Each structure stands twice: as structure tokens, then as C-alpha cells.
Amino acid sequence: MKKVMLGDEAVARGAYEYGVTFAAAYPGTPSTEILENIAQYKEIYSEWAPNEKVAVEAAIGASIAGARSLAAMKHVGLNVAADPLFTFAYTGVNGGCVIVTADDPGMHSSQNEQDNRYYAKFAKIPMLEPSDSQECKDFVGIALDISEKYDTPVLLRLTTRVAHGKGVVELGERKPVEMKPYKKDIPKYVMVPANAQKRHVVVEERLKVLEELTEKIEINRIEWGGRDIGIITSGISYLYVKEVFGDEVSVLKLGMTYPLPSKLIRKFAESVKKLYVVEELEPYIEEHVRALGIEVIGKELIPRIGELNPGIIRKAIKKEELPHVSVEVKVPGRPPMLCAGCPHRGVFYVLRKKRVPVLGDIGCYTLGAAPPLEAIDTCICMGASISGSHGFQKAIEHSGRKQKIFSVIGDSTFFHSGITGLIDIVYNKGNAVPIILDNRITAMTGHQHNPGTGKTLMGEDAPEIDIAKLSEAIGVKRVRVVNPFKLKEIEDAVDEAMNTDDTMVIIAKGPCALIPPKPQGECKIDQEKCKKCGMCLRIGCPAISKKDGIFSIDPDQCTGCTVCQQVCPFDAIECVSHRGEVK
Amino acid sequence: MAEVKSVLMVGVGGQGTILASNVLSEGLLKSGYDVKMSEVHGMSQRGGSVNTQIRFGEKVYSPVIEMGAADVIVAFEKMEAVRWLNYLKKGGTVIVNTVEIPPLSVLIGKEEYPKDLLEILKSNAHTIAVEADKIAEGLGNVRAQNIVLLGVLVKHLGLMNIDWEEVIRNNVPKKYIDLNIQAFRKGLELN
Numbered sequence: 001m002k003k004v005m006l007g008d009e010a011v012a013r014g015a016y017e018y019g020v021t022f023a024a025a026y027p028g029t030p031s032t033e034i035l036e037n038i039a040q041y042k043e044i045y046s047e048w049a050p051n052e053k054v055a056v057e058a059a060i061g062a063s064i065a066g067a068r069s070l071a072a073m074k075h076v077g078l079n080v081a082a083d084p085l086f087t088f089a090y091t092g093v094n095g096g097c098v099i100v101t102a103d104d105p106g107m108h109s110s111q112n113e114q115d116n117r118y119y120a121k122f123a124k125i126p127m128l129e130p131s132d133s134q135e136c137k138d139f140v141g142i143a144l145d146i147s148e149k150y151d152t153p154v155l156l157r158l159t160t161r162v163a164h165g166k167g168v169v170e171l172g173e174r175k176p177v178e179m180k181p182y183k184k185d186i187p188k189y190v191m192v193p194a195n196a197q198k199r200h201v202v203v204e205e206r207l208k209v210l211e212e213l214t215e216k217i218e219i220n221r222i223e224w225g226g227r228d229i230g231i232i233t234s235g236i237s238y239l240y241v242k243e244v245f246g247d248e249v250s251v252l253k254l255g256m257t258y259p260l261p262s263k264l265i266r267k268f269a270e271s272v273k274k275l276y277v278v279e280e281l282e283p284y285i286e287e288h289v290r291a292l293g294i295e296v297i298g299k300e301l302i303p304r305i306g307e308l309n310p311g312i313i314r315k316a317i318k319k320e321e322l323p324h325v326s327v328e329v330k331v332p333g334r335p336p337m338l339c340a341g342c343p344h345r346g347v348f349y350v351l352r353k354k355r356v357p358v359l360g361d362i363g364c365y366t367l368g369a370a371p372p373l374e375a376i377d378t379c380i381c382m383g384a385s386i387s388g389s390h391g392f393q394k395a396i397e398h399s400g401r402k403q404k405i406f407s408v409i410g411d412s413t414f415f416h417s418g419i420t421g422l423i424d425i426v427y428n429k430g431n432a433v434p435i436i437l438d439n440r441i442t443a444m445t446g447h448q449h450n451p452g453t454g455k456t457l458m459g460e461d462a463p464e465i466d467i468a469k470l471s472e473a474i475g476v477k478r479v480r481v482v483n484p485f486k487l488k489e490i491e492d493a494v495d496e497a498m499n500t501d502d503t504m505v506i507i508a509k510g511p512c513a514l515i516p517p518k519p520q521g522e523c524k525i526d527q528e529k530c531k532k533c534g535m536c537l538r539i540g541c542p543a544i545s546k547k548d549g550i551f552s553i554d555p556d557q558c559t560g561c562t563v564c565q566q567v568c569p570f571d572a573i574e575c576v577s578h579r580g581e582v583k
Numbered sequence: 584m585a586e587v588k589s590v591l592m593v594g595v596g597g598q599g600t601i602l603a604s605n606v607l608s609e610g611l612l613k614s615g616y617d618v619k620m621s622e623v624h625g626m627s628q629r630g631g632s633v634n635t636q637i638r639f640g641e642k643v644y645s646p647v648i649e650m651g652a653a654d655v656i657v658a659f660e661k662m663e664a665v666r667w668l669n670y671l672k673k674g675g676t677v678i679v680n681t682v683e684i685p686p687l688s689v690l691i692g693k694e695e696y697p698k699d700l701l702e703i704l705k706s707n708a709h710t711i712a713v714e715a716d717k718i719a720e721g722l723g724n725v726r727a728q729n730i731v732l733l734g735v736l737v738k739h740l741g742l743m744n745i746d747w748e749e750v751i752r753n754n755v756p757k758k759y760i761d762l763n764i765q766a767f768r769k770g771l772e773l774n
């Protein structure tokens with residue numbers, strides 16, 4: 001049977017067909033749908049881990065126990081999981097293990113566009129790069145076989161256009177794979193120096209064998225066409241090259257990109273007049289080709305920044321552009337924004353008013369940096385809000401000044417890597433104030449459950465980890481839970497924080513507006529009372545607009561959260577009903 | 584069937600471009616085409632500008648449409664049609680939902696929603712303007728606007744030999760099947 005599948009969905013299908021029984025991930029665009037789809041196969045135990053490091057470590061445990069396992073994450077997630085990965089490369093596996101990294105060239109939904117292919121080289125583990133959905137599925141099977149045969153974890157590297165591209169996939173049956181027996185093996189699995197020193201030798205020897213494999217593996221292949229131009233490429237770039245050139249040129253398509261097949265590359269280079277490497281982001285393949293002493297054209301023509309597309313390659317190599325319509329009208333941008341009824345809005349409004357430094361983090365609430373709220377000062381990586389606010393506060397204090405520093409962090413991000421920052425504050429006697437925006441879900445990536453929501457990925461009930469109690473247990477002196485739809489409550493808590501040196505955490509607890517059922521309610525502007533001061537526009541609510549001098553609220557979008565009513569100085573907004581108390 | 588066709592669907596997060604493209608691709612696959620698509624999920628879904636790219640034919644390589652390569656742009660919102668217009672092939676068609684969704688900068692009075700967009704579209708490309716939102720609203724739910732537009736697209740591409748109603752049935756929740764089938768039929772009639 002054939003089906004149109006997302007690359008991510010096809011990876012999940014591969015996990016199913018090739019006998020994976022354990023899968024873990026932390027969500028992150030463009031990798032999230034891998035685990036969401038795996039969860040639909042009851043044959044596989046799957047879970048959301050609190051972060052990528054935990055996901056990879058859990059997959060390592062499952063592999064050592066003898067199961068075929070998989071862990072998935074976005075590119076920056078592999079930074080978090082790099083520690084276990086590098087040593088897992090030494091121990092090797094028992095059951096096959098695939099680590100999926102989904103990179104985001106062009107940064108559609110990311111804070112950087114690092115090229116994770118270097119991780120394979122750095123950690124000395126084999127890497128496969130599928131080009132389309134069919135290969136996503138097939139390569140999971142190949143990766144698991146390589147993993148077991150060569151006793152190594154395997155990196156499967158996707159990019160946004162592969163992970164979120166769709167293509168036709170031929171479905172197969174699940175091949176039942178027996179759990180391997182577990183045997184205690186201290187020299188292999190206990191990486192104390194004496195053992196690790198020996199395992200490093202094993203790693204280097206394994207690489208030599210993998211270098212032979214990569215020369216002959218069928219996913220590294222030459223597609224002969226015209227010999228004037230030869231192009232070495234992999235992943236999505238392969239499809240763009242075929243789109244632009246068809247059979248005009250010869251193509252060395254690399255499905256296995258670590259280790260790279262030096263002999264095959266040499267043979268290919270010798271058979272064509274002019275050699276190019278077409279790859280997104282860094283000159284990863286190009287550097288290897290140059291190191292072989294082969295003349296090649298790459299990044300001098302193909303951009304290193306952003307994603308490629310057929311048009312860019314056409315222009316770079318063929319010096320051609322497709323004719324297209326062009327109009328001289330400037331249309332306003334349309335960046336994403338906080339939804340109507342979003343519980344983050346009120347907190348940002350209050351923080352903005354207080355004009356305090358607010359170290360930000362990653363989630364929907366990063367949108368609080370956009371006008372008109374412009375309430376956060378930084379966004380670096382997940383978790384960096386609380387820890388960053390601590391460093392900020394200490395640096396200010398050490399210079400002899402005194403200032404209250406705040407941070408904002410979502411519930412999922414708090415569990416991911418905010419807790420350790422909070423421990424830092426308590427342990428090192430800081431007083432920066434974390435505000436945990438507990439909207440009861442991992443919203444940004446499309447509503448995944450997390451340790452605070454009371455449900456697992458597989459749909460079972462789970463204990464809800466209580467952030468307030470956790471903070472108290474860590475030793476935070478003042479823990480205030482506020483209703484984020486009540487500005488006064490937020491402001492009182494912020495004022496309290498401004499006036500104490502005690503450690504303090506504020507938890508703004510109120511559900512994301514997109515959690516069903518849709519909140520019912522409506523706010524209306526009384527045109528008689530409205531003085532057109534524009535205060536209501538300062539909360540950046542997409543339901544409120546000003547057109548031809550008249551302010552109004554779109555009833556289809558309004559959820560009745562009442563934040564606009566609370567900021568109106570003239571009592572001109574009436575709310576028919578509003579979201580119930582959330583405590 | 585040899586020639587590859589490219590359809591670019593553009594709109595605003597939450598308008599249902601992904602469902603429309605899923606129905607389209609499933610129908611195309613059933614009738615034997617090779618299909619590739621590209622979507623962008625994540626951040627842009629919060630009311631941002633979104634696009635889905637669909638390519639079909641005997642053998643499709645790239646899931647991504649380059650500038651000047653779209654045979655049809657289906658714009659779920661007027662301003663988005665103009666934003667993406669340079670992706671249209673010379674001689675291509677724009678199917679545009681006449682609805683206006685102001686971005687935040689316009690809502691808060693910082694920028695103006697551009698005027699005369701429909702005229703701009705019409706003077707640059709073959710344009711089919713559809714009041715898909717009103718039609719869907721008339722059927723009882725504005726959310727079916729995506730399927731109205733799909734109907735217009737299918738008719739325009741001449742893909743009438745596919746059992747679209749069956750595909751719609753497979754892709755929407757039970758209680759919305761009738762609504763969507765009616766929306767699809769309305770779309771077909773419009774062209």
C-alpha cells in the first residue's frame with residue numbers, strides 16, 4: 001500500500017516496520033511529529049522525556065537492555081544530548097539505536113541554524129541523510145542494521161524540508177525483532193578511564209570498517225548523466241539538483257555521509273570535467289573533498305546561510321532564473337503573535353509597565369518580545385532565562401548596584417532545563433525572580449503533554465508534577481501562584497518581589513487559549529464611553545483593532561479573557577463572561 | 584500527465600491550508616500521480632503567514648517550489664496572494680479568497696492594510712476571486728472556506744475524474760463531512 005507521508009511520519013513508520021520497541025523524544029520543530037506518530041503504534045513504547053538528554057539516555061538504556069530504540073530531537077536538542085551521545089559512541093549498543101536530529105536551515109522555527117552533520121564526525125558515529133519520505137522510512141531500517149552489525153549508535157539527520165516534506169511511501173509489514181539478551185559487560189558499558197581507553201581503540205577500528213562500508217553501501221550511488229558536470233550532494237539538496245538538472249549532469253548521491261566514501265568520491269571526480277558540491281549550510285562534504293586534494297566548487301557559489309531551493313542552485317550554477325511576475329507593492333509583514341486569550345499576555349503587560357530587565361526563554365512566550373509588548377530582553381536557549389537572570393543579578397550586585405531581575409519561562413521549558421537554574425539561585429543566594437508561565441501544555445510545538453499536565457504521550461494519566469511544591473522543596477522562600485488573567489494579582493506579586501530579598505518564584509497558572517474547549521466569552525467596546533486613548537492596543541491582542549478611528553473587538557476571536565477590560569482607563573469595555581477561575 | 588504541476592497554497596495560520604493540501608495530495612496519489620509537498624509547521628502557526636507547496640506529475644523531485652514555478656497560487660487571504668505573487672509562473676493563475684485578515688501592525692494602527700490588492704492581482708495574473716469565507720459561512724461554518732477553495736482549484740486543474748468526496752470523507756471529522764462536501768460542491772460550481 002502507498003501513502004503520502006511526512007518525512008517525520010515515515011521515520012515513525014520505519015521505527016514500526018523495523019522492530020523498534022522503545023522511543024523517546026522531547027518535542028522540537030521540525031522533529032515533533034516523529035514521536036507523535038510513533039505513539040500511534042501500540043507495539044512501541046513511547047514517551048515524551050523532559051529533555052533531549054534524558055530522551056537519549058533512556059534510549060541508551062533500552063538499547064543496552066536489548067531493545068531496538070530511537071530518540072528524536074531538533075538540531076539544538078542534540079546540543080543538550082551531546083554528553084551521553086559522545087560516550088555512547090564508545091560503549092556501543094546491544095539492541096540497535098538510532099538518534100534522529102532534525103535540523104532547521106533557514107530557521108523557520110529555531111534560534112540558530114547549526115549544521116549537525118559535524119556531530120557525526122565529532123562523535124565518530126555513522127550518519128545517514130534521507131532525501132525524501134520513502135528514504136526516511138528505509139533509512140531507519142538501514143540505520144538499525146548498521147547499528148547492530150557495527151555496534152554503534154547511528155545518527156539519522158533530517159532537515160526541515162525532509163521532515164516536513166511529504167512524499168509517497170510504500171508501506172510494509174512490521175518485522176518482528178526479538179529483544180537481544182542482556183549480558184552484564186563491565187568493560188563495554190562502564191566508561192571509567194581504564195575501560196574507556198580500550199573502547200576508544202574499538203571506536204577507531206570501527207571507523208575503519210565503516211569506511212569500507214560507506215564505499216559499497218547502495219545508498220551511496222552514482223547516477224550517470226552528462227559528464228561535463230558532476231555534482232556531489234545529499235539530503236534535500238539532491239532533489240533540488242535533480243529538479244534543476246535532471247540527467248544533464250552526473251550526480252553522486254550520498255545517503256551515508258559519515259564516514260564519507262573517499263574512493264567513490266575520487267572515482268566520481270575523475271570521471272567528470274567539473275566537480276561541484278551542492279549542500280545546505282556548512283561545507284561539510286566540500287571540506288572532505290578538498291582534503292582529498294580534489295578540486296571542487298562549493299561554497300563560493302552555493303550560499304552557506306539559509307536553506308537552498310532549486311532556484312538558488314539554478315542561479316548559482318546555470319546562471320539562469322525562471323521568469324516570474326513581480327509587483328512593486330509593499331505588503332506588511334505577518335509575524336506570528338500571541339493568540340487572543342493567551343495567558344502570557346497579562347504577565348508581559350505588567351512586566352513592561354515595571355520596566356525591569358526580563359530574561360526570556362523559548363516558547364510561545366518568546367513572542368512577548370514583539371511589539372507592542374516588547375517585554376523580554378533575551379532569548380538564547382531553553383532554560384537560559386532563569387540561570388541568565390541569576391548571572392545578570394549577581395553581576396549587577398557585584399558592581400555595587402541593586403536591581404530586581406526577572407525571568408519568564410514556560411512550564412515545559414521549566415521542566416526541560418529551568419529547574420537547575422532555580423537551584424542555582426537558591427544555592428548561591430541570588431534573588432532574581434523567575435515567573436513560570438504555566439499554561440498547562442507545551443504550546444509552541446503544537447500542544448504536547450509534559451510532566452506538569454497529567455497525561456503521557458501514550459494517552460495515559462500521569463502524576464502532575466507540582467511546580468509550586470517543587471520550588472518550595474528546593475528552598476524558595478516565597479512561592480506565589482497567580483491567575484494570569486487578573487492583572488492586579490500579577491502586579492501584586494511582582495511588587496512583592498521588587499520589595500524583598502527573599503528567593504521568590506511566581507507561577508502564573510492559566511490554560512493556553514487553544515486547549516479545548518474553546519473558552520467562551522466576549523468583550524465589547526462601548527463606543528459612547530471609549531475615549532480612543534489606545535490603551536487596549538498596547539496589549540497586542542489580535543482580536544482588538546483600530547479602523548478609521550474606531551476601536552473594536554472581533555467577537556469571533558475574543559475569548560473573554562478580560563485583560564483589555566482591566567487596562568481600559570475609562571471603563572469602556574464590557575465583558576459578558578470570562579474564563580473561570582484558575583488556581 | 585508527464586508534466587509536473589506546482590500548486591502553492593498560502594494563507595494565515597489557522598485557516599486550514601494543511602487540511603486542504605492533505606485532501607489534494609491524497610486524491611492525487613489515488614489517481615496515480617507522484618506527489619511531493621512541503622509545509623512549514625511550528626512558530627508561524629500562531630497567526631503568522633503560512634504556505635504549503637504541492638507538486639504532482641509522473642515523477643516529482645523537489646517538494647519545494649522556486650520563484651516563477653507555481654502554476655497556481657491558492658491564496659486564502661488577499662495580502663498573502665500579493666506577498667507570494669513572484670512565485671507564480673508567467674501565465675499562471677491566482678485563486679484568491681477575498682477575505683482581509685489584518686496583521687498585528689495593522690490592527691494596532693502602525694501600518695495600513697494595502698489597498699486595491701485585487702486590482703493588482705488582476706493586472707498581473709489570471710485571477711479568480713472567490714468569496715470563500717462568505718460561502719462557507721452561508722453553509723454554516725466559515726472554517727469550510729478551505730474546502731470551497733479546494734473545489735475551485737480542482738475544477739481549474741481539470742482533476743474531475745478523482746472521487747474527491749470520498750477523500751474528504753476520509754480526512755474530516757464525521758460531524759463535518761456534510762458541511763465540507765457541500766463546500767467542495769460550491770467550489771466546483773463557481774468556476
Ligand SMILES: Cc1ncc(C[n+]2csc(CCOP(=O)(O)OP(=O)(O)O)c2C)c(N)n1
Nearest residue numbers: 027028362363364410411412413442443444
Ligand atoms: C533544546 C531545545 N529543544 C526543543 C526546542 C523546541 N521548543 C521551543 S519552545 C518549546 C516548548 C515550549 O513550551 P513551554 O515552555 O511550555 O511554553 P509555551 O510554548 O507553552 O508557552 C520547544 C519544545 C528548542 N528550541 N530547544
